[in-house]
Amino acid sequence: MRRFRATLASLFVTTTLVVAGCSSGSPGGNAAQAGEPVSGGSLTWAVETEPITFNPHQYAQAKTRLLVWNTFEALLTHDDKGGYLPWLATGYEVSPDGRAYTFKLRTDVTFSDGTRFDAAAVKANVDQLLAPNYAPAVAAVQLKNLDKVEVRDAATVVFRLRKPDVLILDFLSSPQGAQISPKSLQEAENLKAGGPQLAGTGPFVLDRYTPGQEVHFTRNPAYNWAPPNAGHSGPAYLDEITYRFLKESSVRVGALTSGQVQLIEGVPATDESLISATPGLSLQRGLNSGSTYSYYFNTAHAPFDDVLVRQAFREALDVPAVLAGVYRKTATRAWSVIGPTSPFYDKSLENTYGANAQKANQLLDQAGWTARDAEGFRTRDGKRLTVRLVQSAPFVRDRRDVLAQAVQAAVKQSAGIDLQVQLVDQGTATKALADGAYELFDNSRADTDAGAALNLMLYSTGSINRTGFKNPQLDKLLDDAVATTDQAGRTELYRKVQQLVITDQALVLPLYAPQDQIAASRSVGGVGFEPTAGVPGSAYRLWLGK
Amino acid sequence: MIRVEDLRVTFQLPRRTVDAVRGVSFEIEPGECVAIVGESGSGKSVTARSLVGLAGPGARVDAVRLEVDGQDARRFAPRDWRRLRGGFAGLVLQDALVSLDPLRTVGAEISEVLRVHGERSRSARTRQAHRLLEEVHVPEPQRRAGQYPHQLSGGLRQRALIASALAAAPKLLIADEPTTALDATVQAQILRLLAERRAAGQTLLLISHDLAVVAQLADRVLVMKDGRIVESAPTKALLTGAVHTYTRTLVEAAAGRRRATGPAPGPVVVEATALRKVYGDRAVVRDVDVTVRRGEIVGLVGESGSGKTTVAQLLFGLAEPTSGQVRFEGQRFSGVPERARRPLRRRLQFIAQDPLSAFDPRWTVRRIVAEALPRGASPAPFLERVGLGEDVLDRYPRQLSGGQRQRVAIARAIAPRPSLIICDEPVSALDVSVQAQVLDLLAEIREQDGTALLFISHDLGVVRDLADRVLVMHDGRVVEQGPASAVFDRPAHEYTRELLAAVPTLEVPA
């Protein structure tokens, strides 16, 4: 397919995008204190994670998403109902066969280095993404169905796909699909690392990066192309904003309570009471998109090759109890592999399993794990019911290691299961996964379209399929869901996926829906989360009151 | 000037109290030279230091009367002591290499005294320091003042130390073993210097273990033993008519006693020809020939650095000669692998100056001596021979006195019935009274066993008392050799003469 076919025009499923009056994400709960939005001022925000790269194409850390949108923007953005809103594109059309996406671009946008944003720039970005040795993961996953990008005219660009893939829209509203100035792409010294040399179109310009310490942004005065759900238009309110990288949660909280920073993200549950008790501080939580934090059972070998044992493990665990212990009352229990904020979430799964020690023990008895050893663990044929959870220390967050300990204690107590938690380095973890030396795999993914996560985790050839579960029916459902453009159709397909994976096969033990917390001084206005993604929003909406 | 009555000094150690000085009374008049003589542990140093309030760590000083410079020192505050130190009394200690701050220049050390005692001007201090160095006969005082103690020879250092003690023109100069670490020739120079000061009217308090040294200088001698003054008399009277037996022992030991010469020498035990040893670009031993015959005691004398210890090592096979050869009992002993020497080893023994370091600290005396014996042989007879009872068998070397240790070393050396024992300064670390006993023992062993001894020492006195034949070493060479009587009575070489002249001898008036 090289050119537009004339016939296509009338058959296009046209999605006309509403430009104004869109939903604006969760409103800043502290607007009253901060007063009306005012322009000017500078803020310091302590964040947990330092990006390993400032190049959005190389983006891999959900925790750093809030930084991306300060400098860079995508063609589309998510609304909070699973749909898309215009951003650098004013609208798009999909061909009936689902293999061509035509985008109309804004014509009033310039990169901060003065380069104009146009269709050629979009193509340059995609070409760069497909260039060898640049972003192999993006090329292999998000762009695997992309055939080519055509520049129709300066304001029109067409994405042609080899086969229908609705996730291309998700990609074009994701950080990896963000637009970098073509000039930067050619001239930047450390393109893959990013930094001040990469120009974007966003409301701020990254002008100073001190590795290990902070990154500093100043307002882009020319900015006037905010997406419709941004809450305001024109340049950002703040003159400048500094993000400081404070890995230790207690340090972040201390920095906030002692007034050294105005905002922090990543507030541990145990410190939430402290924040609430401090006058002048407020706390907000937002649930992330994507897949929930879950334990995936390795079905490749015993004991989880037996669905009864998988079910038993789920029944043995009183998820709310362990969550309450570890996260106090701040965690949202998950019932499905898909997060509860996703339009594809199957609410009917709720309260269908779990917290039934009696049933767990029955199931294990059925599965043949009848005997008990001296330490009270179940055994079969003299072998203890031991399951290993391998966690890679560098990637552990949200006290998931602590949670694992709580789970460990719980399943030992309720069903005599010996859960061994191994907190290891990345190399060892990779090796353990490659060797299949694990029975449980834990993971959550922050993809804005849950389907993208499921493709990686559940598809028989998915690159993070750690269950070893291969099922043509499941693959078909996932394929269809990606090829289907209408949301209701996709929702139905994903409902079936969830039924199969959660109810029928008990492949997954969903634990909680990952969330982000923002604690802020009440003098800061506009604090909120990015729609759909559920991660802290960019600095565009923030202002500093009085 | 100094009046002391019933001075007692006790040291409070963690678990016990040591009475170092137990009721000492004496006086020092202006212009006098008083000497305190005693062996180690007699309390002589502590007594002297108590006079300037420096008795030592943990010391408790009591006295019925302690008058220093006409003041009652018992009521002294630290300030008063400080005024006294340096100003009223200067202190000269044993070895300037450690008694002068090794990290500061000699000039700085001298000018420190001046600064403490009120000289503000830096240039004046420098000038005075140079003048003081000149007064103690340090050549090129300007250059020397800028040097560090280690860059000076032993004699110059000691002079510098004396200069620093004299800097604030003290009425009293306390010299605590001022020459003990020095070679004989240097010692003589320093003694001359002290005599010169005394002649100039300086009051001196001299502390020494060596009666011969103080006898040349002192008007009056106090003999101390076990914290008490056992005898106090004018020097002459003391030497001629000592009342106390201990004093007599000291006088006799200092005067020396020629031991009987042995039987006619037998066959050659060890023969070294044209020995030469070069370390780096320095020849330490040059063309030395040594022959020791059976039953012979050969003395090897020389000052520090003369190469005598290296000769001992070459003979003993601890070092290989650069050239030349050692033959032991007719067989090649140098230039052969240790394996070839091993069968001969027991016939050749060694006694070192510091027996403590020559014993494995973990071993008892029993085991130490047994090492030298065939398996199962009892060490007791050998200990008996060296005058030690069985009670020492199960003790560790560090629990023995210096004399006892050296006896153990001798017991171990004679145990394999060697034909030759090399003794490297075997009595230098011992008190004079003990020295005499050890020398007697060695003479007796030669007498009874016919064992040959190569006796190495810097101390001409002991060599003269013991050796049949003497070799004098200087700068790596043997400058003179011959029968002991000949060398000592008619020295041929100039260096030997110089050396002999430097030895302080106790000339007991008839």
Add this chain to the structure above:
Amino acid sequence: MTIALDRPGAARARSLRAPRPGLAAAAVFLVLALLAALWPALFAGDPLAADPLHVLEAPSGQHWFGTDQLGRDVFARVVHGARHSLSIGVAATLIAVGAGILLGLLAGLSHKIADEALSRSFDALSAFPLVLLALLFIAIAGTGTTSLIVAIGMALVPHFARVVRAQTFVVRRAAYVTHAVAFGAARSRLVVRHVLPNVLGPVPVLAVLGLGEAILLAAGLSFLGMGPQPPSPEWGAMISEGRGYLHVAWWASVLPGAVVTATIVALTVAGRFYQRRFEGRELA
């Protein structure tokens, strides 16, 4: 009448006497720690019993050291942690001492060039940051108790090797060793009878002092997340886990930390006492 009590000397005399109460306290503490490591049940209950209803409770009569983020009794964890922390320390020290003795002897007894090369590398390695060395080993062996032990042991090897080599060097040239030649002793006999025993003499003291170092290092590495697996109540891991709750529950990290400090102080006091005694500075 006392006239003068010389000051520096007095201070020194006191410093020799001073550690007495400290020594007694150290001894008592070490005995308790050892008992805790051997029979933790004597002192405290289950270190793993989680109680979600009583998390992060302040120290009280029931929970002497309070409770942690999972409602586990911090005191029980500290007591049971003695076994983990001490055995990690002891095992690491044994590795370090064993390898250190071997390498140190090898260097001290070998020929000049080999000795030079070996002892130079000991020098360089022992000046190298311990944490960095241990991290390198962990990078190779992965995290976990075993590799932690090996990492700490390996990191401490140069230190011990250096001391043993120096000691060997001194002993080998000591008069009593050269003297033994006089009895026709063969070289191997010299080494076995004189060198080895005298070189190894101070090793136990060094090992006690090294044990403190090992425990401290283990705590540091646990803090960096390279320690034993949860839920092992290892002390360093406890401090590390507890630090996130510092605002609300200081006891969860500070009290285990205090126990680490007390242990190392006690070990050092005891080690130094014996060291002084060994060197003969302690007047018996």
Add this chain to the structure above:
Amino acid sequence: MITAILRRAGAGLLVLWAAATAAYLALLAAPGDTVDAIVGDGADTPGIRAQIIQEWHLDRSAVVQYLDFLLRAAHGDLGRSYLLQRPVSAVIGSQLAPTLKLAVAAAVFGVVLALLFAVTARRLTSTAGLILVSTPPFLIGIILLSIFSFRLGWFPVSGDRGFAALVLPAITLGLPIAGTLAQVLRDGLDRALDEPFAVTARARGLRESGVLIRHALKHALLPAVTMLGWSFGVLIGGTVIVEQVFGRPGLGQVTVQAVNSSDLPVVLAVVILAAAVFVVINTVTDLAYLLIDPRLRRS
């Protein structure tokens, strides 16, 4: 003189080479290969792996890679960070200053405190020093942080902005050094005060403080200088932990991150850097010896 310098430089290079090679071999033995490390927990397909192998030239033999590494290192090129996608020299370079600042501040603080303690409060030194040395530095850091920053707000919580931010980390890092150094100094002083020259100095009428400062201190500095090399080891090792606690940028953070993610080029560079620091410190120590002790100077 020149030969001495050349020998010194040669020995330094040898140490650097040995360190680099040892680290290279060690990392070669680590589980999981380089591709695993680069893939991390991201998407993982054969295609991605092939691209990674091509990009980083991982298809060459280990020997070739090692020789290439040595050759480049000799030219000052330490390669590119797998993780951060930047030249290693840039990664290290940007983090060197904050770490150096911290280490120097801590060293200065530690030395000053040790001197103060050793000279003025010698009796207190051994107990206080022992406790400081025996406490895990991160615990000290955490406690200091929660008191002086969170509660009292005297010092900023973290970062590397201005002097105030340096105070708490420097104290945390400096205290153990001060503890050890004070004890060494105290021992040295005690020993020096027992020496004959101290008696001589007292006999000149010098005050005890004069004996201490003008004579004994210099002697006590000699063993303290020996500790210098050790101290820098502790400092550099300590930064790994202290930077973590205080959220300071620096080599420590880089090191932990690199070790965690098997970022081989960065780990190697850190090792080489540490070896270089060792060489420098060793030289400085030797020079300091010469400065303090004239006995070691050859005329």
